[in-house]
Amino acid sequence: MSTTQQHRDIAAHLRAAIRNGDVTPGDPLPSESELCERFGSSRGPVRQAMATLRAEGLVSSGRGRRTTVLDMVPTQSFDGVISYSEWCRQSGLEPGQVTQSVARRPADAALAAALGVATGAPVVSVFRLRLLDGEPAMVERLNYTLEVGRHVLGFDTDSGSIYQHLIEQGVDIDNATRTIDAVGADEDDAQLLGVPVGSPLLRVRRRAFTRAGTPVEASDDRYLPGTASFTVNSIRGNQSPLSMVVGA
Amino acid sequence: MSTTQQHRDIAAHLRAAIRNGDVTPGDPLPSESELCERFGSSRGPVRQAMATLRAEGLVSSGRGRRTTVLDMVPTQSFDGVISYSEWCRQSGLEPGQVTQSVARRPADAALAAALGVATGAPVVSVFRLRLLDGEPAMVERLNYTLEVGRHVLGFDTDSGSIYQHLIEQGVDIDNATRTIDAVGADEDDAQLLGVPVGSPLLRVRRRAFTRAGTPVEASDDRYLPGTASFTVNSIRGNQSPLSMVVGA
DNA sequence: TAGTGGTCTAGACCACAGG
DNA sequence: CTGTGGTCTAGACCACTAC
Numbered sequence: 001m002s003t004t005q006q007h008r009d010i011a012a013h014l015r016a017a018i019r020n021g022d023v024t025p026g027d028p029l030p031s032e033s034e035l036c037e038r039f040g041s042s043r044g045p046v047r048q049a050m051a052t053l054r055a056e057g058l059v060s061s062g063r064g065r066r067t068t069v070l071d072m073v074p075t076q077s078f079d080g081v082i083s084y085s086e087w088c089r090q091s092g093l094e095p096g097q098v099t100q101s102v103a104r105r106p107a108d109a110a111l112a113a114a115l116g117v118a119t120g121a122p123v124v125s126v127f128r129l130r131l132l133d134g135e136p137a138m139v140e141r142l143n144y145t146l147e148v149g150r151h152v153l154g155f156d157t158d159s160g161s162i163y164q165h166l167i168e169q170g171v172d173i174d175n176a177t178r179t180i181d182a183v184g185a186d187e188d189d190a191q192l193l194g195v196p197v198g199s200p201l202l203r204v205r206r207r208a209f210t211r212a213g214t215p216v217e218a219s220d221d222r223y224l225p226g227t228a229s230f231t232v233n234s235i236r237g238n239q240s241p242l243s244m245v246v247g248a
Numbered sequence: 249m250s251t252t253q254q255h256r257d258i259a260a261h262l263r264a265a266i267r268n269g270d271v272t273p274g275d276p277l278p279s280e281s282e283l284c285e286r287f288g289s290s291r292g293p294v295r296q297a298m299a300t301l302r303a304e305g306l307v308s309s310g311r312g313r314r315t316t317v318l319d320m321v322p323t324q325s326f327d328g329v330i331s332y333s334e335w336c337r338q339s340g341l342e343p344g345q346v347t348q349s350v351a352r353r354p355a356d357a358a359l360a361a362a363l364g365v366a367t368g369a370p371v372v373s374v375f376r377l378r379l380l381d382g383e384p385a386m387v388e389r390l391n392y393t394l395e396v397g398r399h400v401l402g403f404d405t406d407s408g409s410i411y412q413h414l415i416e417q418g419v420d421i422d423n424a425t426r427t428i429d430a431v432g433a434d435e436d437d438a439q440l441l442g443v444p445v446g447s448p449l450l451r452v453r454r455r456a457f458t459r460a461g462t463p464v465e466a467s468d469d470r471y472l473p474g475t476a477s478f479t480v481n482s483i484r485g486n487q488s489p490l491s492m493v494v495g496a
Numbered sequence: 497t498a499g500t501g502g503t504c505t506a507g508a509c510c511a512c513a514g515g
Numbered sequence: 516c517t518g519t520g521g522t523c524t525a526g527a528c529c530a531c532t533a534c
Contacts, residue, residue: 005521005522006522006523007522007523025461026460026461026462031499031500031501032500032501033499033500041523041524042523042524042525042526043524043525043526044522044523044524044525045522045523045524047501047502048522048523050501051299055303057423057425060422060423060459061500061501061502062459062500062501062502062531062532063500063501063502063529063530063531063532064499064500064501064502064530064531064532064533065459065500065501065531065532065533066499066500066501066532066533067500067501068459068460068461069461070423070457070461071425071457071461078482078483078484081482082482173484174308174483174484175305175308175318175481175482175483175484176481176482177305177319177479177480177481177482178479178480178482179477179478179479180428180450180477180478180479180480181450181473181476181477181478182430182431182448182449182450182451182471182473183430183448183473184447184448198446198447198448199432199446199448200430200431200432200446200447200448200449201430201448202428202429202430203430209318209319211308211310211313211316212274212316213273213274213316213317213318213319214274223430225429225430225431225432228429229427229428229429230427230428230429230478231425231426231427231428232425232426232428232480233423233424233425234326234329234330234423234424234425234426235326235422235423236326236421236422236423253502253503254503254504255503255504279518279519279520280519280520281518281519289504289505290504290505290506290507291505291506291507292503292504292505292506293503293504293505295520295521296503296504298520309519309520309521310512310513310519310520310521311510311511311512311513311519311520311521312511312512312513312514312518312519312520312521313512313513313514313519313520314513314514314518314519314520315519315520497533497534498532498533498534499531499532499533499534500530500531500532500533501529501530501531501532502528502529502530502531503527503528503529503530504526504527504528504529505525505526505527505528506524506525506526507523507524507525507526508522508523508524509521509522509523509524510520510521510522510523511519511520511521511522512518512519512520512521513517513518513519513520514516514517514518514519515516515517515518
């Protein structure tokens with residue numbers, strides 16, 4: 001929104017050129033001075049646009065070298081990162097959900113630690129089977145602090161995106177951490193997804209925070225293999241925001 | 249390396265302050281003008297340092313707001329991303345490897361596509377069990393184009409990092425894409441890792457490229473659950489370089 | 497050696513959050 | 516309102532690559 005920003009225009013223009021195939025992987029992008037002329041701007045906005053593309057994993061650059069196009073890697077908005085419904089829509093697929101339970105209950109030690117509350121403090125938990133184009137795809141276990149979860153208790157969890165609902169209620173969700181690993185299906189997972197107990201599932205645990213750093217959500221999503229995978233692009237000389245760590 | 253760079257100094261100083269606990273999650277960082285004074289620099293380098301911290305998921309900022317510290321999230325160098333040995337060392341653990349086979353063989357259709365060569369063209373494949381502090385942790389299947397793989401054929405693959413060796417040979421590895429999902433152990437995996445066939449494993453497939461975009465490596469690593477997981481931090485208003493995609 | 501991207505300066509205006 | 520971070524300008528020098 002807001003007025004047009006040069007660096008966004010420039011980045012969008014280059015992104016489009018890459019996606020259209022006007023410049024193909026391995027080709028150089030126009031030089032910065034050329035882009036300055038073409039967009040009638042100074043070097044600042046051009047460099048900011050380049051930094052964006054670099055962060056998205058679309059291009060690689062370096063001293064003396066021309067900036068070159070890498071293989072196209074899809075990126076994802078924050079909404080798509082945190083909301084299954086939004087992710088489905090961005091992928092052109094139909095999300096669905098079958099609520100198993102919505103409950104206010106006391107937090108066990110692990111959940112309390114994740115949400116930054118005392119053990120036994122009340123939290124709101126949602127347990128849903130999620131569908132992809134009508135087929136079982138993921139088992140979702142959401143847990144919210146009471147302050148946030150109270151907006152969930154009065155919401156029809158079969159109707160769609162809880163995240164969307166929370167944003168509309170003015171809940172401040174600013175950042176999230178996801179931890180990805182593999183687990184075997186437990187009995188609930190197995191029954192809902194229609195696979196044997198112990199079958200491999202891709203587990204994504206998510207913690208979401210306010211701007212001030214207060215935890216608001218701690219969740220556990222388990223995907224059927226083949227329905228979802230994660231892709232990340234790393235470039236030499238960049239620190240990767242994704243890290244592999246030892247242990248569960 | 250090279251002369252001291254202000255933006256790196258500033259970023260390093262702030263990173264250290266965060267890790268030392270001088271500023272704790274939720275606290276504001278010094279304002280940009282304050283940092284300009286303290287480091288005797290103009291705003292450019294300060295903003296570049298902030299952009300780095302933001303990309304690393306360490307801080308969150310926005311118009312009018314102070315830049316605030318998020319929970320500390322480990323980041324990873326490109327070397328750590330691509331090299332198991334380097335990752336272990338960064339984690340303070342001892343890497344190990346037991347080579348099962350090193351072979352020059354013709355590529356099947358899938359591998360040929362991944363490496364950008366013709367089906368049946370010769371490639372170099374390495375199959376190793378990797379250890380973490382002496383215990384089985386991961387099954388590694390590496391595949392290189394012939395031009396790169398010829399440096400591997402004469403290398404003692406039980407001695408350590410192939411990536412390190414390739415870099416020393418002057419191989420140009422500039423960027424890599426990792427795709428993460430879950431699979432069941434096949435017979436080879438099961439035997440080497442000491443788990444039943446079908447047990448959940450975390451699979452990381454990696455494709456590595458030169459600056460010009462030529463594929464050089466296509467690999468498949470399968471981790472025992474509990475030995476490795478991935479963590480990523482996402483911030484509202486940023487595009488995430490990690491994306492979740494439909495399908496295997 | 498010519499041109500590139502990386503770094504830096506010293507200014508400026510604006511949108512927005514907070515008191 | 517004041518101060519913040521976001522955006523932008525118009526210059527400059529340097530390290531490096533490719534020729």
